[in-house]
Amino acid sequence: MVARKLLGGLALAAALALSPAMADDTPFKAHEFTLANGMQVVVIPDHRAPVVTHQVWFKTGSADDPRDVGGIAHFFEHLMFRGTPKHPDGEFDEIVKMNGGVNNANTYFDRTVYYERVAKDRLPMMMELDADRMANLIIDDKVVTSERQVILEERNSRTDNEPSALFWEQMSAALFQASTYGSPVIGWRREIEGLTTEEARTFYNANYGPNNAILVVAGDVTVDEVKKLAEQYYGVLPARTLIPRIRPLEPPPRAARRVAMKDPKVGVPNFMRLYLAPSYTSDKNDEAYALEVLAYILSGAGDSSRLGLAIVKRDGIATSVGAFYDGGGIDDRMFGLYGSPAAGKTLADVEGALDTELAKFLAEGPTADELSRAKTVLVANAIYARDDQESMANYYGEGLTYGQSIAELEAWPDKIQAVTAEQVKAVANAYLRPERSVSGTLEPGEAPAATPAGGQP
Amino acid sequence: MVARKLLGGLALAAALALSPAMADDTPFKAHEFTLANGMQVVVIPDHRAPVVTHQVWFKTGSADDPRDVGGIAHFFEHLMFRGTPKHPDGEFDEIVKMNGGVNNANTYFDRTVYYERVAKDRLPMMMELDADRMANLIIDDKVVTSERQVILEERNSRTDNEPSALFWEQMSAALFQASTYGSPVIGWRREIEGLTTEEARTFYNANYGPNNAILVVAGDVTVDEVKKLAEQYYGVLPARTLIPRIRPLEPPPRAARRVAMKDPKVGVPNFMRLYLAPSYTSDKNDEAYALEVLAYILSGAGDSSRLGLAIVKRDGIATSVGAFYDGGGIDDRMFGLYGSPAAGKTLADVEGALDTELAKFLAEGPTADELSRAKTVLVANAIYARDDQESMANYYGEGLTYGQSIAELEAWPDKIQAVTAEQVKAVANAYLRPERSVSGTLEPGEAPAATPAGGQP
Numbered sequence: 001m002v003a004r005k006l007l008g009g010l011a012l013a014a015a016l017a018l019s020p021a022m023a024d025d026t027p028f029k030a031h032e033f034t035l036a037n038g039m040q041v042v043v044i045p046d047h048r049a050p051v052v053t054h055q056v057w058f059k060t061g062s063a064d065d066p067r068d069v070g071g072i073a074h075f076f077e078h079l080m081f082r083g084t085p086k087h088p089d090g091e092f093d094e095i096v097k098m099n100g101g102v103n104n105a106n107t108y109f110d111r112t113v114y115y116e117r118v119a120k121d122r123l124p125m126m127m128e129l130d131a132d133r134m135a136n137l138i139i140d141d142k143v144v145t146s147e148r149q150v151i152l153e154e155r156n157s158r159t160d161n162e163p164s165a166l167f168w169e170q171m172s173a174a175l176f177q178a179s180t181y182g183s184p185v186i187g188w189r190r191e192i193e194g195l196t197t198e199e200a201r202t203f204y205n206a207n208y209g210p211n212n213a214i215l216v217v218a219g220d221v222t223v224d225e226v227k228k229l230a231e232q233y234y235g236v237l238p239a240r241t242l243i244p245r246i247r248p249l250e251p252p253p254r255a256a257r258r259v260a261m262k263d264p265k266v267g268v269p270n271f272m273r274l275y276l277a278p279s280y281t282s283d284k285n286d287e288a289y290a291l292e293v294l295a296y297i298l299s300g301a302g303d304s305s306r307l308g309l310a311i312v313k314r315d316g317i318a319t320s321v322g323a324f325y326d327g328g329g330i331d332d333r334m335f336g337l338y339g340s341p342a343a344g345k346t347l348a349d350v351e352g353a354l355d356t357e358l359a360k361f362l363a364e365g366p367t368a369d370e371l372s373r374a375k376t377v378l379v380a381n382a383i384y385a386r387d388d389q390e391s392m393a394n395y396y397g398e399g400l401t402y403g404q405s406i407a408e409l410e411a412w413p414d415k416i417q418a419v420t421a422e423q424v425k426a427v428a429n430a431y432l433r434p435e436r437s438v439s440g441t442l443e444p445g446e447a448p449a450a451t452p453a454g455g456q457p
Numbered sequence: 458m459v460a461r462k463l464l465g466g467l468a469l470a471a472a473l474a475l476s477p478a479m480a481d482d483t484p485f486k487a488h489e490f491t492l493a494n495g496m497q498v499v500v501i502p503d504h505r506a507p508v509v510t511h512q513v514w515f516k517t518g519s520a521d522d523p524r525d526v527g528g529i530a531h532f533f534e535h536l537m538f539r540g541t542p543k544h545p546d547g548e549f550d551e552i553v554k555m556n557g558g559v560n561n562a563n564t565y566f567d568r569t570v571y572y573e574r575v576a577k578d579r580l581p582m583m584m585e586l587d588a589d590r591m592a593n594l595i596i597d598d599k600v601v602t603s604e605r606q607v608i609l610e611e612r613n614s615r616t617d618n619e620p621s622a623l624f625w626e627q628m629s630a631a632l633f634q635a636s637t638y639g640s641p642v643i644g645w646r647r648e649i650e651g652l653t654t655e656e657a658r659t660f661y662n663a664n665y666g667p668n669n670a671i672l673v674v675a676g677d678v679t680v681d682e683v684k685k686l687a688e689q690y691y692g693v694l695p696a697r698t699l700i701p702r703i704r705p706l707e708p709p710p711r712a713a714r715r716v717a718m719k720d721p722k723v724g725v726p727n728f729m730r731l732y733l734a735p736s737y738t739s740d741k742n743d744e745a746y747a748l749e750v751l752a753y754i755l756s757g758a759g760d761s762s763r764l765g766l767a768i769v770k771r772d773g774i775a776t777s778v779g780a781f782y783d784g785g786g787i788d789d790r791m792f793g794l795y796g797s798p799a800a801g802k803t804l805a806d807v808e809g810a811l812d813t814e815l816a817k818f819l820a821e822g823p824t825a826d827e828l829s830r831a832k833t834v835l836v837a838n839a840i841y842a843r844d845d846q847e848s849m850a851n852y853y854g855e856g857l858t859y860g861q862s863i864a865e866l867e868a869w870p871d872k873i874q875a876v877t878a879e880q881v882k883a884v885a886n887a888y889l890r891p892e893r894s895v896s897g898t899l900e901p902g903e904a905p906a907a908t909p910a911g912g913q914p
Contacts, residue, residue, distance in 0.1 A: 177630040180524075254623055259715075261892075448710065
């Protein structure tokens with residue numbers, strides 16, 4: 001069985017889009033329709049090679065995990081690879097592999113996706129497999145118990161023994177006060193340990209209906225072909241009674257926060273700052289596009305961008321600095337800054353330098369040249385990204401599960417082109433404010449002691 | 458209608474207890490029994506005056522509020538004073554007042570309590586009133602809409618315009634990463650705005666059954682009298698199907714956190730540090746008692762205690778410093794330190810001085826004299842507290858709703874007497890650790906801007 005990938009870090013999909021103005025130049029154009037049972041279908045024909053990318057996106061992720069059942073969405077993603085009466089445990093991966101395909105799945109805050117890339121004549125086979133596990137998955141103590149161990153081991157190796165992953169968990173928990181984005185996608189260890197067969201069954205019934213899914217097929221197919229196959233394999237599945245998604249929104253940010261973490265396993269000290277910022281879905285007045293441009297201006301071209309030029313090249317304070325915008329999600333997400341000190345410099349030096357450059361930017365805004373270059377590169381990257389079938393499928397699938405429309409997704413380059421210097425300056429001043437932020441330091445040092453015997457586990 | 462009181466700050470009830478060794482000297486001795494419908498009853502006879510304290514404790518509080526329905530427990534406490542078909546809106550308070558009684562209610566993380574103090578012959582009347590609203594409350598759009606406005610105004614005046622209350626919210630949110638103790642009892646404003654009639658009805662049905670309540674009657678009554686009345690008024694109420702309480706526990710603390718808040722309304726700057734610490738209910742090996750003694754040693758006698766002697770009197774760094782232990786709750790609660798700088802000193806000076814004194818204590822532990830005085834005073838306070846009927850009712854009611862037993866509650870002075878210097882030193886070293894802490898500063902300064910137009914409300 002292939003390793004399941006747990007998504008973390010930055011959403012890069014936002015940089016991958018199509019310009020309608022270039023529709024004639026591109027092999028990609030998304031078409032959508034809905035099956036009678038409520039399943040959305042998106043087809044992105046791409047006839048350059050006889051392969052297809054087949055994805056099923058579910059509109060549930062860790063931010064939807066019920067209270068104290070954290071990690072169930074990710075846990076369930078693992079269970080989906082176990083077995084059905086027709087295709088017993090282990091057969092799914094084996095069939096894909098024997099047919100020359102690759103497959104995987106991942107879970108994030110607002111969605112879970114399963115995908116395969118195969119030769120085009122294997123598309124019906126993939127649909128049969130995915131529709132089967134969507135309706136007939138075996139969920140019993142045996143698979144739950146063994147998969148729980150797999151996931152605990154995953155948490156152990158990727159989080160509990162990774163200072164940077166633990167640091168990210170602490171930063172997220174400090175940034176989000178009410179939103180469930182503050183909890184890790186994989187779940188807190190104690191929650192994972194407590195996940196039960198009954199909870200997995202409840203989760204399946206409440207979330208894995210065709211009416212909660214988006215099918216994306218990109219590749220050497222026509223819309224009519226996909227429609228016929230989708231109706232045949234997925235159209236027969238009954239809709240399920242879904243549980244409503246509960247989305248606690250952040251209260252108004254009121255105080256600057258800090259996180260200081262030490263761990264003997266840390267090699268390079270790291271400073272990070274996160275600011276609560278609107279996502280592509282939660283923003284108003286297209287602020288997400290301005291935030292995207294802002295991130296590029298600050299560090300998109302590495303040390304040739306504003307932050308790197310000043311802090312790395314000119315002043316030699318840091319070995320690396322950067323900015324990022326994570327706008328992928330239903331609710332407010334984040335804008336971030338980070339950096340690591342050069343020899344002889346401290347994390348405080350790096351933070352001070354970032355604050356100095358930020359203050360300058362907040363006062364002056366971008367230069368005309370910075371703005372123009374940022375927009376040109378972002379749009380060019382979006383055009384280059386069209387060459388990758390899987391990236392395009394991800395871009396549409398992810399955006400649609402977050403509540404964006406195809407029209408909106410395809411207008412991305414135009415929206416980026418329309419961003420003005422004033423808008424970039426305005427979003428920077430609106431969102432890169434101390435009271436919206438968490439600043440964190442990760443450095444070598446003594447790790448926290450184990451929880452004392454008297455405390456809660 | 459009297460103002461409803463929202464509890465916050467420190468749980469002082471822990472200092473109020475009885476020594477079984479002194480049972481002959483005290484008018485108080487608690488007796489308990491359970492009605493057929495599951496309602497627990499506690500009777501504390503006190504014949505010094507012909508009055509009674511009548512309390513109904515429900516085992517639900519803000520920490521049990523469903524996700525995104527924060528504030529419903531407190532909101533519902535307000536609704537309970539509106540009306541029933543038999544006693545229309547406003548009549549409850551009026552009847553109590555006309556009968557010379559006083560009454561109120563309050564909500565905290567793990568419980569909600571309603572109480573009246575009246576002449577003993579009015580006890581049946583109080584039971585009739587409380588049993589009536591427990592079973593027959595009118596919950597409609599009219600009362601929900603008007604009460605929502607009352608609570609928004611309450612939040613406005615007591616929290617949103619009170620920097621110290623906002624600071625406490627921020628500190629709590631930073632301390633608790635998974636536990637619902639991290640959300641305010643009154644709820645975030647947005648949640649209050651969204652509370653519906655349907656949610657109030659669901660809450661009532663799922664929580665306000667006699668099988669989820671503890672009746673406490675203290676005063677000029679006998680156990681037999683209360684038993685007869687309790688059966689007559691409360692015994693007839695049907696048990697309800699309760700929703701299970703979901704208690705997310707804290708993950709292992711991993712990183713020191715900080716909160717920096719500025720507000721132009723702040724008069725005196727304040728430093729505060731909170732450490733995650735076991736409660737009387739979640740502790741093992743009686744650590745809560747040692748934490749109680751620790752808090753007293755550090756600052757129980759004000760400037761004559763360790764912190765005040767060093768930081769206020771000797772060094773003149775602070776105008777006031779203190780320590781507290783909040784051990785009241787089902788899950789891990791907190792231990793705190795705080796202080797305000799003297800003229801010419803900074804919050805950093807205060808924090809530095811607290812850390813210096815703390816480091817000394819962690820290395821040395823308490824002196825024999827400190828330990829002995831702390832235990833003597835804590836036990837004496839517990840004995841003095843017996844003089845207050847309402848305090849005793851609160852002590853038993855609160856402890857029992859948190860899962861303690863009468864035997865445990867009555868053993869408090871003995872447990873305090875048994876605490877050793879080694880235990881105090883051990884709990885200090887186990888729990889007053891940087892990675893378990895949030896340090897916060899509240900000082901005058903520019904307040905955060907309103908949330909930008911583009912962000913989520």
